[in-house]
Amino acid sequence: MARGRAAAPEPEQVPESTPPDLAAAKIQADELTTRILEARDAYYGRDTLIVDDAEYDGWMHRLEQLERFFPELQSQDSPTQTVGAARNTLFTPVRHAEPMLSLDNVFSRDEFLAWGAKVERDAGRRVDYLCELKIDGLAMNLRYENGVLVSAATRGDGITGEDVTNNVRLIRAIPQRLAVPAGGTPPPLVEVRGEVYFPVKAFEELNERQVAAGDRVFANPRNAASGSLRQKEEGKSPEALARMRDRIARLQLLVHGIGAWADPPAASQSGVYELLKSWGLPTSPYYKVVPTAEDAAAFIEYYGAHRSPAQGGPEHEIDGIVIKVDELALHSELGATSRAPRWAIAYKYPPEQVNTKLLDIVVSIGRTGRATPFAVMEPARVAGSTVRQATLHNQDQVKAKGVLIGDTVVLRKAGDVIPEVLGPVVELRDGSEREFVMPEFCPVCGTRLAPAKEGDIDLRCPNARACAAQVRGRVEHIGSRGALDIEGLGEVGAAALTSPEVPATPPLVTEAGLFDLTLDELMPIEVVVRDVETGLVRIGADGAPDRRAPFRKIVRPARKGQPAEYGPSEVAVKLIDELEKAKQKELWRFLVALSIRHVGPVAARALASYFGSLDAIRAASRDELAAVEGVGPIIADALLEWFEVDWHREIVERWAAAGVPFSVPGHPGPGHAAAAGGPLAGLTVVVTGAIEGFSREGALEAILKAGGKAASSVSKKTDYVAAGPGAGSKLTKAEELGLRILDAAEFAALLAGGPDAIGDAQA
DNA sequence: CACCCTCGAGTTCA
DNA sequence: CTCGAGGGTG
Numbered sequence A: 001m002a003r004g005r006a007a008a009p010e011p012e013q014v015p016e017s018t019p020p021d022l023a024a025a026k027i028q029a030d031e032l033t034t035r036i037l038e039a040r041d042a043y044y045g046r047d048t049l050i051v052d053d054a055e056y057d058g059w060m061h062r063l064e065q066l067e068r069f070f071p072e073l074q075s076q077d078s079p080t081q082t083v084g085a086a087r088n089t090l091f092t093p094v095r096h097a098e099p100m101l102s103l104d105n106v107f108s109r110d111e112f113l114a115w116g117a118k119v120e121r122d123a124g125r126r127v128d129y130l131c132e133l134k135i136d137g138l139a140m141n142l143r144y145e146n147g148v149l150v151s152a153a154t155r156g157d158g159i160t161g162e163d164v165t166n167n168v169r170l171i172r173a174i175p176q177r178l179a180v181p182a183g184g185t186p187p188p189l190v191e192v193r194g195e196v197y198f199p200v201k202a203f204e205e206l207n208e209r210q211v212a213a214g215d216r217v218f219a220n221p222r223n224a225a226s227g228s229l230r231q232k233e234e235g236k237s238p239e240a241l242a243r244m245r246d247r248i249a250r251l252q253l254l255v256h257g258i259g260a261w262a263d264p265p266a267a268s269q270s271g272v273y274e275l276l277k278s279w280g281l282p283t284s285p286y287y288k289v290v291p292t293a294e295d296a297a298a299f300i301e302y303y304g305a306h307r308s309p310a311q312g313g314p315e316h317e318i319d320g321i322v323i324k325v326d327e328l329a330l331h332s333e334l335g336a337t338s339r340a341p342r343w344a345i346a347y348k349y350p351p352e353q354v355n356t357k358l359l360d361i362v363v364s365i366g367r368t369g370r371a372t373p374f375a376v377m378e379p380a381r382v383a384g385s386t387v388r389q390a391t392l393h394n395q396d397q398v399k400a401k402g403v404l405i406g407d408t409v410v411l412r413k414a415g416d417v418i419p420e421v422l423g424p425v426v427e428l429r430d431g432s433e434r435e436f437v438m439p440e441f442c443p444v445c446g447t448r449l450a451p452a453k454e455g456d457i458d459l460r461c462p463n464a465r466a467c468a469a470q471v472r473g474r475v476e477h478i479g480s481r482g483a484l485d486i487e488g489l490g491e492v493g494a495a496a497l498t499s500p501e502v503p504a505t506p507p508l509v510t511e512a513g514l515f516d517l518t519l520d521e522l523m524p525i526e527v528v529v530r531d532v533e534t535g536l537v538r539i540g541a542d543g544a545p546d547r548r549a550p551f552r553k554i555v556r557p558a559r560k561g562q563p564a565e566y567g568p569s570e571v572a573v574k575l576i577d578e579l580e581k582a583k584q585k586e587l588w589r590f591l592v593a594l595s596i597r598h599v600g601p602v603a604a605r606a607l608a609s610y611f612g613s614l615d616a617i618r619a620a621s622r623d624e625l626a627a628v629e630g631v632g633p634i635i636a637d638a639l640l641e642w643f644e645v646d647w648h649r650e651i652v653e654r655w656a657a658a659g660v661p662f663s664v665p666g667h668p669g670p671g672h673a674a675a676a677g678g679p680l681a682g683l684t685v686v687v688t689g690a691i692e693g694f695s696r697e698g699a700l701e702a703i704l705k706a707g708g709k710a711a712s713s714v715s716k717k718t719d720y721v722a723a724g725p726g727a728g729s730k731l732t733k734a735e736e737l738g739l740r741i742l743d744a745a746e747f748a749a750l751l752a753g754g755p756d757a758i759g760d761a762q763a
Numbered sequence B: 001c002a003c004c005c006t007c008g009a010g011t012t013c014a
Numbered sequence C: 001c002t003c004g005a006g007g008g009t010g
Helices: A022-046 A054-070 A079-087 A109-123 A199-213 A221-229 A236-248 A268-278 A293-305 A329-335 A393-402 A467-479 A491-498 A510-517 A570-584 A587-593 A599-612 A614-619 A622-628 A633-644 A646-657 A696-703 A729-739 A746-753
Strands: A093-095 A129-133 A138-145 A148-154 A159-161 A191-196 A252-259 A288-290 A318-325 A344-348 A352-366 A371-382 A385-390 A408-414 A419-425 A550-558 A567-568 A685-689 A710-711 A720-725 A740-742
Touching: A022 A054, A022 A079, A054 A079, A054 A352, A054 A371, A079 A191, A079 A344, A109 A293, A109 A318, A109 A329, A109 A696, A109 A729, A129 A293, A129 A344, A129 A710, A138 A221, A148 A159, A148 A614, A191 A570, A221 A236, A221 A408, A288 A293, A288 A567, A293 A318, A318 A329, A318 A419, A344 A408, A344 A614, A352 A467, A371 A393, A371 A408, A371 A419, A385 A408, A393 A419, A393 A696, A467 A510, A510 A570, A510 A646, A587 A599, A622 A633, A633 A646, A685 A729, A696 A710, A720 A729, A720 A746, A729 A740, A740 A746
Parallel strands: A685 A710, A685 A720, A720 A740
Antiparallel strands: A093 A159, A129 A288, A129 A318, A138 A148, A138 A191, A191 A252, A318 A344, A352 A371, A352 A408, A371 A385, A408 A419, A550 A567
């Protein structure tokens, strides 16, 4: 990774040490919350200042940091979430008839089971648990008098909320009047608690419309729900008003509790739900009553893996599971603390979306010279891991996302793996943010960046031969699995060979010398150690940069008058040995290793099996090249152009001189594609997840060997999908298309005996 | 001219 | 593993 610019935050912004674990962070956050709330009560309620502003700001800042790093800690009633809302007096405050308590949180199975054990101890017996999905929406209190909806309010601080009755009346899912069965009378006063949310699908459609209309997009369904409900009708054009009403109407509600009703109307929480349902109020179909805490833990686990509709989950986002003691008599027996009831708990999943600070946008240069801007962020935990960087693809994407350096941005992991910046939280701007400007010159070698051809969005560094980032990238690529698969020639190895601290002239100026490397050349190499967190050079005890020599070790320590004696390290011996072995690898791997545009493993295999040698490919005309299946005029041109460059030909010559044959043994000559045949002839197979008994590469290799085609993505043309543990979106897609899905055993049978072996006449 | 496919790049984990 | 870009094929 090549960094263009050093980040320079103000010194007092340096984060305090992050607590080592979630439990410690939780204690700190609770402590801060209490202090902040006390200070705020004193200020707003009694008009007295009990702390000065600076200290108060310090608490808030620290709490924000904790919540950013452990998003699990963030709750809707955290001071960091409510402070803005509290100052905002757009809507009249209403007092709830009965306080809306929040729930205590647990973050692990063990914590949850400990809670269950305590409940049963306090109750003195076994209890039934009601498990339900914790909707990531907006907590609401609906007040019905004599069966008629009279007010709707947000949760607010739990005592007082904001009156959003007018907007809530537009929500189709909420009945204006309770449907009391014939003969029954509605209670004179009841408060119904529920959660308003935007269904995920409606949310996606909403954002598409917002984009089309040139409006701002919402970061997530919860923001969309809250934003929609807190809109005022005044000052809107008729069209805007219609859009706002239409948006509100799409909101959904699910109810999960009651307040302010003297006589418990049922014996259990589940009984309450049945009652609410009979009144015509929407209740969640996903709740379940289980006899043990262990069963509740299984419920938690199940929905952890089935959070989205695609996985068989609900139409709303969930941020956890709520577990309640089912029997109502126990509720009053167990009671509540000042903040939360003791008979219920919220299990929180690690969130898949977090806010964090965009510290800088830096440009990296890849092996092809492409300049890619990426976001450098304050480290944040998302979906279980810590993220500090994410790609922004190109300058157009930076514009399209609308992020400024210094913004608070929404970060998520696409497909639970790849960090992705969704966009800025515009409300949190303070004016100090600045726009990203694409640099004019390569941050690594200083050459002017330019599009490869006119109209291209991507800028590239044209200095392919000498730009350190590109040389290093190409060398790393040679060692990668899709090319020569050389152990020891990864990111670190490639950097050490191409841009070490010592010697001044690196052993590899270009990849041409790769196979001429000797142990004597490797041993002097010294690299400087960089801090993982900051990317800065680490300074040793003597004040000089911390240097390491990865390719040598001390054979005999220094003695009086005698300097230490050095020899090659195991890593160095291994690397030289691996390079020697690599010379005998298949031709197509060398084609990939040459970094010719558009020539990856697939095109390289086709070329190698058709022509049989690099000389034959080099001698071929544009038309002859394009005759190969999978190769068209563009790839043909890329090949011809590649061979026209002097230093490219030098790579081939020096590798050949070092003993690389550049040919397929026993190949009859150009024009003879390897005969297709075998049990999988004419079939396309896609592999996803881990297949028992095969490595990733091995499975693909086996498919090709059996005469089949190993495709990288699932489509209608796919005949079989071999899926194992860890399978992702490819499996989902295969299921959607109704394709034949194989487990490891079936896959092995297919390889050996073709479709017949697994009972298929033909896919 | 639609598709469908491959390439290339970026990230983080064990 | 995912995305965008753009090539190849029917």
